[in-house]
Amino acid sequence: MIEIQHLKKEFNGTEVLKDISEEVDKGQVICVIGPSGAGKSTFLRCLNVLEKPTSGKVLFEGKDLTDISDKELDELREKMGMVFQGFNLFPNMTVIDNIKIAPIKVKGISDEEATKTAKELLTKVGLADKADVFPDSLSGGQKQRVAIARSLAMDPEVMLFDEPTSALDPEMVDEVLNVMQGLADSGMTMVVVTHEMGFAKEVADQIWFMADGYIQETGAPDEFFSHPTSDRAKEFLKKVL
Ligand code: ADP
Numbered sequence: 001m002i003e004i005q006h007l008k009k010e011f012n013g014t015e016v017l018k019d020i021s022e023e024v025d026k027g028q029v030i031c032v033i034g035p036s037g038a039g040k041s042t043f044l045r046c047l048n049v050l051e052k053p054t055s056g057k058v059l060f061e062g063k064d065l066t067d068i069s070d071k072e073l074d075e076l077r078e079k080m081g082m083v084f085q086g087f088n089l090f091p092n093m094t095v096i097d098n099i100k101i102a103p104i105k106v107k108g109i110s111d112e113e114a115t116k117t118a119k120e121l122l123t124k125v126g127l128a129d130k131a132d133v134f135p136d137s138l139s140g141g142q143k144q145r146v147a148i149a150r151s152l153a154m155d156p157e158v159m160l161f162d163e164p165t166s167a168l169d170p171e172m173v174d175e176v177l178n179v180m181q182g183l184a185d186s187g188m189t190m191v192v193v194t195h196e197m198g199f200a201k202e203v204a205d206q207i208w209f210m211a212d213g214y215i216q217e218t219g220a221p222d223e224f225f226s227h228p229t230s231d232r233a234k235e236f237l238k239k240v241l
């Protein structure tokens, strides 16, 4: 579904991503882990070209996102949902309007249909009773679940998550991870940058360990967590496990 070829990204002459080549298959859940500053967020933002790679290719369903018109890029981006650490909900809109706005404005879906889908999604993330409240009245965990529902409303083919639980109070982490696990179980293709090692172990099909701008090592979670091969990964796991 996504093919990354020799991806490099520099900021002002500093190489932050240094020659990354990997593939994401349909239905796969990839967890990207690694120390702070490794380049994980930059990498994720290059996948949907929110950040333009300095060189290399990002193929999404066979099309090179770094080499297409803005119009085509916008269309393909609609198929890639993204959820960040912050929730970025529109504060002046109710929860359900937050979820409905993009399908209506961007996809031209009718209000009736968008409402129906939004309600289904709110039920899916356990917030059916919050449709008509404003984001301010929600907890962090609830906001993040709305953000996930909002992303899903565009009917994406892949979901990208950048540390979706790291701004949350500890007691709210699980409610968000549970929604993500449900999404994974339903077959969604996901690339998840996370510090939640339990989630990564349990839900990932593959771990990509990133440090110093490289994906240093990839592997099935069982293998990676019990027998990391690179020194960087060993050192990292000693700190976090
Ligand atoms: P991670 O998400 O793994 O913590 P990031 O991708 O956020 O890492 O950052 C990797 C490196 O790239 C850091 O050194 C960071 O300072 C740098 N960086 C990220 N974004 C920018 C930017 N827009 N301009 C300059 N440097 C950046």
Ligand code: MG
Residues within 6 Å of the ligand: 040, 041, 042, 163
């Ligand atoms: Mg980051």
